[in-house]
Amino acid sequence: MIEAQGPLSIATFFTECLLHPKYGYYTTRDPFGAQGDFTTAPEISQMYGEMLGLFLAQTWHDQGNVAAFNLVELGPGRGTLMADILRATRTIAGFHSALQLHLIEASPTLQALQAKTLSAFNPTWHTQLDTVPQGPLFLVANEFFDALPIRQFIRDGQQWRERCVTVTEGDLTYALTEAAPHATLADRLADTKQGDLVETCAPAQAIAQEIGGRITQHGGVALIVDYGNRRSLGDTLQSLRSHHRVPPLLHPGLADLTAHVDFEALAKASPSAHTRPTDQGVFLERLGITPRANQLVKSLQGSALTSHIAAHRRLTHPSEMGTLFKAMGLFPASAPPPPGLD
Ligand code: SAH
DSSP, rough: OOOEEEOOOOOHOOOOOOOOOOEEEEEEHHSSSSSSBOOOOOHHHHHHHHHHHHHHHHHHHHTTSSEEEEEEESTTTTTTHHHHHHHHTTTTTHHHHEEEEEEEEOOOOHHHHHHHGGGGGEEEEEGGGGGGOSSEEEEEEESSGGGSSOOEEEEEETTTEEEEEEEETEEEEEEEOOOOOOOOGGGGSSSSOOOEHHHHOOOHHHHHHHHHHHHHHHHHEEEEEEEEEESSOOOOOOETTTTEEEEETSTTTSEEEEEEHHHHHHHHSSEEEEOOOOEEHHHHHHHHHHHHHHHHHHHHHHHHHHHHHHHHHHHHOTTTTTTEEEEEEOOTSOOOOOTTOO
C-alpha cells in the first residue's frame, strides 16, 4: 500500500494491522490470556463480569425495570464478560426476559468463539452499532475504544504535521506531512506547545455520539472501561506481543495495537449526560467486589485460592489495574446517575 499510495496515516496503518481480512491481528487469532498477547479484566476473574452485571441490573431497575431493551457489547473478545454478566443477572426478576442480545464484533474468528459461550442467549452479531434496532440501550465496552484507530499530530507553530508510516530501506518508519491547519485541533492550540503530540480518534467520537443519542432518546446506560486520561497528550500508540511491549511498527498484523482513550472527547461527543471517568478499583469496590471476593474464598483452597486473591488485587489495586483503568457512564439526563461512578 505504501509503495502504491505513499505514506499511510497512523489510522490506516492501525486498521490494516488489526482488521485486514487476511492478515489482521484480530481477524486471524484469539489474542487473550497467558498463551496470547494480553489479558483483560474479564479474563482475570469472574468477579469483574459479576460487578458489571449488577451495575446494569441496578441501572435497569432505577429506570423502572425497562420492559424491552437491547443489551449490547462492543468488542466482546472471547465472550467471557457477557457470559458472566448474564450469569450474575439470572436471578434478577424480569431482566433476562426483557433483553435482546447484540454483539458488535469485526473479527469472524472472535465471533465464532463468542458463539460458543453465548449461543444459549440467541445473540445477533453486527460489525457496527448502527444496525442494532432502536430502543433502550444497555451497553458495555471493555477495552474496545483503545482498539479504534487514532491519528497523531505534532504541533508546528499554529499548525500541525500529521505523523504517518512509510518505508525506509525496507523497514517501516515514521514520517511527517507538511504543516497544515486543522479545524478539529483548533482548541488544542490553547493547551499545547511547539512539538507536542496529540491524538484524535474520529471513529470513537462517532460511536459515542450514536450511543449517547440512543440513550437520550430511548433510555439506558453505557459503561465504557478502558485505560487513558481525561485528555490526549503525548504518543500513546502501544503494541503488545506475548505480554511484552514491542515497537508499534515492528510486527504489523502479528502484535496487538492500542492507544489511550480520550474520555473527555467521548463525553463531549455524546449528547447524553455522563459521569466522570472513575478509577476502576474504586468503581469495583463501590459495587461490592470485596464482599463478593470474601464469599468466593469460602469455596476455594490451595492454588485456586492464591490466584483468586491475586486476581482481586490485580483488578483493584492502584499499582495494578486499579487506577490505570477508568470507567465512565453515559446516561439520560432525566434518570438517576448509574451506580459506583463519580
Ligand atoms: N472486551 C473484550 C475484548 C477486548 S479486545 C475483553 O475485555 O476481553 C478488543 C475487541 O474489539 C476484540 O473483540 C476485537 O476483535 C474487537 N474490535 C476491534 N476493533 C473493532 C472494530 N472496529 N469493530 C468491531 N469490533 C472491533
